[in-house]
Amino acid sequence: MARFVVDVMPKREILDPQGKAVLGALxxxxxxxxxxxxxxxxxxxxxxxxxxxxxxAQVRKMAEILLSNPVIEDFEVHVEEHTVAEIAQEEGR
Amino acid sequence: MARFVVDVMPKREILDPQGKAVLGALxxxxxxxxxxxxxxxxxxxxxxxxxxxxxxAQVRKMAEILLSNPVIEDFEVHVEEHTVAEIAQEEGR
Structure with missing residues (x-):
């Protein structure tokens, strides 16, 4: 089994109200x-x-077609061995 | 300036309807x-x-208090030099 991660972020020039809300709350x-x-x-x-x-290449295609909106978002795809759940468990949370 | 990434994922035992919707569409x-x-x-x-x-440690505290709900989500924090926007730009998208 292969594990991939797709990270999708709003483009730099796009407003990000959720990020701004977090920034305001901190x-x-x-x-x-x-x-x-x-x-x-x-x-x-x-x-x-x-x-x-x-x-x-297949996962990159999924990111382009389904997981991101290329007009307003950037994405990055990579292989990842460990899920966040596994890392959190190792760290004892 | 320091750059951190906080990844927040639904815990394994928690239903993830958004993930299931993507899985169904593929x-x-x-x-x-x-x-x-x-x-x-x-x-x-x-x-x-x-x-x-x-x-x-400060960013980890933010993740615990504000960015995740520890009842239903796991998180992981790390230093990251490059944003997704920078990587996408390097890859020519």
């Missing part, structure tokens, strides 16, 4: 010195077979 | 062999100062 919670926050999406995708350039 | 778009899709959030956070254990 000082009220006592966090100082934060310059910017952008909020996007993360997809963890499990595919049959071993990681390969061919599978990576 | 075969209709001609993508076969996808076993699972989970959808979560990615935050790109810029903080004053150089990356340090102290700043990392």
């Amino acid at each position: 000082p009220r919670l006592g966090f100082e010195g934060v310059l910017d926050v952008r909020q996007g999406k993360r997809f963890e995708i499990e595919v049959e077979g071993e990681p390969s350039d061919d599978l990576l | 075969p209709r778009l001609g993508f076969e062999g996808v076993l699972d899709v989970r959808q979560g959030k990615r935050f790109e956070i810029e903080v004053e100062g150089e990356p340090s254990d102290d700043l990392l």
Whole structure:
């Protein structure tokens, strides 16, 4: 089984109201010195077979067609061995 | 300036309707062999100062208090030099 991650973020020139809301809330919670926050999406995708350039190209196609809106979002695709759930478990949360 | 990424994902035992919707749509778009899709959030956070254990601990606290709901979500925090926008630009998209 191959695991891929697709990260999708609003383009730099696009307003990001969710990120701005977080940025505004941080000082009220006592966090100082934060310059910017952008909020996007993360997809963890499990595919049959071993990681390969061919599978990576397929996942990139999914990102282009379904997971992102290329007019307002950038995306990045990579192979990832460990899910966030696994890392959190290792760290004992 | 230090850049951190906070990845927030639904816990394994929590239903993820957005991920399931993507999983259901993929075969209709001609993508076969996808076993699972989970959808979560990615935050790109810029903080004053150089990356340090102290700043990392602060961002972890933000993730706990504001960016995730620990009842239903896991999170992971790391330093990241390049944003998704920068990577997409390098790849010529």
